Amino acid sequence: MRLKQSWRWFGPNDPVSLQDVKQTGATGIVTALHHVPHGAVWTVDAIEQRKKELAAYGFNWDVVESLSIHEDIKTRSGNYLQYVENYKVSLRNIAACGIPVVTYNFMPVNDWTRTDIAYRMHDNSKALNFNWTDLAIFDIYLLKRANAAAAYPEAIVQRAASRFAQFTQLETDTLVDTVLFGIPGEERRSVDAMRKQLAAYDDINHATLKSNMAYFLQQVAPVATEVGVKLAVHPDDPPFDILGLPRIVSTHQDLLDVLSAAPEPANGICFCTGSLGANPVNDLPAMIKALDTRIHFVHLRNTKRDAEGNFYEADHLDGDTDMYAVMRELLTIQQKLDTSIPFRPDHGHQMLDDMDKITNPGYSAIGRLRGLAELRGLELGVLRSMGWE
Numbered sequence: 388m389r390l391k392q393s394w395r396w397f398g399p400n401d402p403v404s405l406q407d408v409k410q411t412g413a414t415g416i417v418t419a420l421h422h423v424p425h426g427a428v429w430t431v432d433a434i435e436q437r438k439k440e441l442a443a444y445g446f447n448w449d450v451v452e453s454l455s456i457h458e459d460i461k462t463r464s465g466n467y468l469q470y471v472e473n474y475k476v477s478l479r480n481i482a483a484c485g486i487p488v489v490t491y492n493f494m495p496v497n498d499w500t501r502t503d504i505a506y507r508m509h510d511n512s513k514a515l516n517f518n519w520t521d522l523a524i525f526d527i528y529l530l531k532r533a534n535a536a537a538a539y540p541e542a543i544v545q546r547a548a549s550r551f552a553q554f555t556q557l558e559t560d561t562l563v564d565t566v567l568f569g570i571p572g573e574e575r576r577s578v579d580a581m582r583k584q585l586a587a588y589d590d591i592n593h594a595t596l597k598s599n600m601a602y603f604l605q606q607v608a609p610v611a612t613e614v615g616v617k618l619a620v621h622p623d624d625p626p627f628d629i630l631g632l633p634r635i636v637s638t639h640q641d642l643l644d645v646l647s648a649a650p651e652p653a654n655g656i657c658f659c660t661g662s663l664g665a666n667p668v669n670d671l672p673a674m675i676k677a678l679d680t681r682i683h684f685v686h687l688r689n690t691k692r693d694a695e696g697n698f699y700e701a702d703h704l705d706g707d708t709d710m711y712a713v714m715r716e717l718l719t720i721q722q723k724l725d726t727s728i729p730f731r732p733d734h735g736h737q738m739l740d741d742m743d744k745i746t747n748p749g750y751s752a753i754g755r756l757r758g759l760a761e762l763r764g765l766e767l768g769v770l771r772s773m774g775w776e
């Protein structure tokens with residue numbers, strides 16, 4: 388049995404239309420109600436409306452990505468009790484509408500973080516890039532976080548100082564926009580707003596955040612089980628502490644801890660190879676094997692690291708992650724199941740006719756289409772060579 392080839396669609400404002408998605412060959416849709424504020428209930432009406440838009444092109448809604456976790460839940464403060472109740476109601480409504488998987492993340496303050504969204508590849512296409520020196524510039528000189536410099540190796544602090552001394556206003560603005568951007572479709576924040584959000588974590592270390600997440604999972608996993616929805620946490624991207632924040636969904640052990648916090652099989656993982664692969668301690672094929680059928684959704688993409696831990700998003704079958712080994716482990720799990728695990732090409736390069744278009748960073752059509760095509764071929768090759776098809 389094959390994986391389900393799916394595609395992230397950001398809703399009616401996505402420059403990539405559902406008609407375009409049809410031509411990629413993807414059959415599954417991953418989307419969210421991006422217009423509903425964080426923490427608010429997703430009503431059956433609003434979900435049905437989105438389903439109608441998809442049905443007009445013959446698609447079902449296969450995965451919710453993301454049903455965001457309000458910061459009050461992560462910090463277990465303020466209105467968290469209400470937000471947890473709202474989350475349960477949304478899960479019930481999502482299940483009532485027949486959507487089987489819900490993805491979320493537990494990253495404090497920021498979703499994914501990059502320092503450059505137009506990094507030039509050898510073939511002149513544009514990729515997303517993460518560079519520690521640029522993050523240090525943002526942290527030390529723009530965010531001006533107390534003791535920020537202490538968080539970076541001396542060589543990076545020095546390089547940040549000399550690079551920032553040459554920075555133009557445009558470079559400053561671009562870096563701020565890039566680091567603050569977070570998830571496509573979301574409102575942009577200011578540096579001041581970020582400072583306030585960071586302050587909420589002053590007294591929260593890894594252990595506290597883990598216990599806040601365990602509390603959340605123990606609340607929602609029984610509901611997910613009851614209504615038949617699978618939860619899939621997306622790992623931290625990148626899988627390191629950044630900006631003084633603790634990150635707790637970054638390593639093999641972290642993922643095992645997520646699973647043991649709530650033993651229900653519905654409590655599972657969105658296995659994102661691009662996120663996890665940026666940390667050299669992560670052995671992705673071994674992790675997939677260990678997580679087994681608790682993997683409910685998969686993001687496939689590749690990264691290329693350098694010795695300092697900077698990385699860019701490489702072609703899907705290139706980079707540090709052995710995508711063949713990943714695919715083989717995933718398909719080994721898939722052969723035990725009678726429903727397809729959905730995967731999507733997670734990000735792609737901006738290339739060819741998309742070069743000058745305004746797109747959601749990482750989510751232009753052609754780069755993802757290339758990724759999906761490569762992954763589809765890899766999947767078929769593995770299936771046939773293993774005699775599974």
Ligand code: DNO
Pocket residue numbers: 452453490491492498499570621624659661662686733
């Ligand atoms: C990065 C992307 C993320 C992801 C969200 C899920 O790897 O896949 O934007 O969608 O973090 O909550």
Ligand code: MN
Pocket residue numbers: 621659661662686733
């Ligand atoms: Mn991902």
